Amino acid sequence: MSNVKVGIIMGSQSDWPTMKLATEILDELGVAYEARIVSAHRTPDRLWEYGRTAVERGLQVIIAGAGGAAHLPGMMASKTRVPVIGVPVQTKALSGVDSLYSIVQMPKGFPVATMAIGSAGAANAGLLAAGIMALTDPALAKRLDDWRAALSASIPDEPSDD
Numbered sequence: 001m002s003n004v005k006v007g008i009i010m011g012s013q014s015d016w017p018t019m020k021l022a023t024e025i026l027d028e029l030g031v032a033y034e035a036r037i038v039s040a041h042r043t044p045d046r047l048w049e050y051g052r053t054a055v056e057r058g059l060q061v062i063i064a065g066a067g068g069a070a071h072l073p074g075m076m077a078s079k080t081r082v083p084v085i086g087v088p089v090q091t092k093a094l095s096g097v098d099s100l101y102s103i104v105q106m107p108k109g110f111p112v113a114t115m116a117i118g119s120a121g122a123a124n125a126g127l128l129a130a131g132i133m134a135l136t137d138p139a140l141a142k143r144l145d146d147w148r149a150a151l152s153a154s155i156p157d158e159p160s161d162d
């Protein structure tokens with residue numbers, strides 16, 4: 001079993017600029033992860049194998065990003081009990097509403113924790129994964145508390161014209 005507990009998967013290379021934002025948060029917080037291209041439609045066998053081995057490989061959270069007919073997060077949730085955080089990638093044709101609807105409306109029994117569309121959703125997926133990991137890692141919990149406090153402290157009391 002490796003010490004990588006967070007898996008980040010995405011349907012296409014074209015999702016990487018968005019999904020990279022989740023990795024940047026995890027880098028900042030010192031959380032180890034792996035990143036893979038796993039497509040529900042183009043590499044279904046890879047999807048199945050990733051889901052089949054997720055528990056035995058020690059993964060504790062999977063962040064799954066996809067756009068358009070975004071079936072990857074839901075299919076992964078159907079294959080493993082490892083919690084899946086879904087990121088709807090913004091699309092050109094429908095602005096990511098297609099991705100959001102594809103990910104969020106899971107049938108009872110197979111949940112996907114669905115984030116916002118696009119960059120905020122990807123960053124928040126990293127933060128949510130870190131929060132889950134922090135439940136059993138006090139040093140990470142401290143780093144996450146400090147990260148959150150720094151963000152709050154950076155918000156000015158008043159608006160300015162600058």
Ligand code: RP5
Nearest residue numbers: 011012014015066067068089
């Ligand atoms: C989805 O189709 C991927 O997640 C991606 O967001 C979208 C478009 O993929 P490409 O045609 O850019 O490879 O499977």
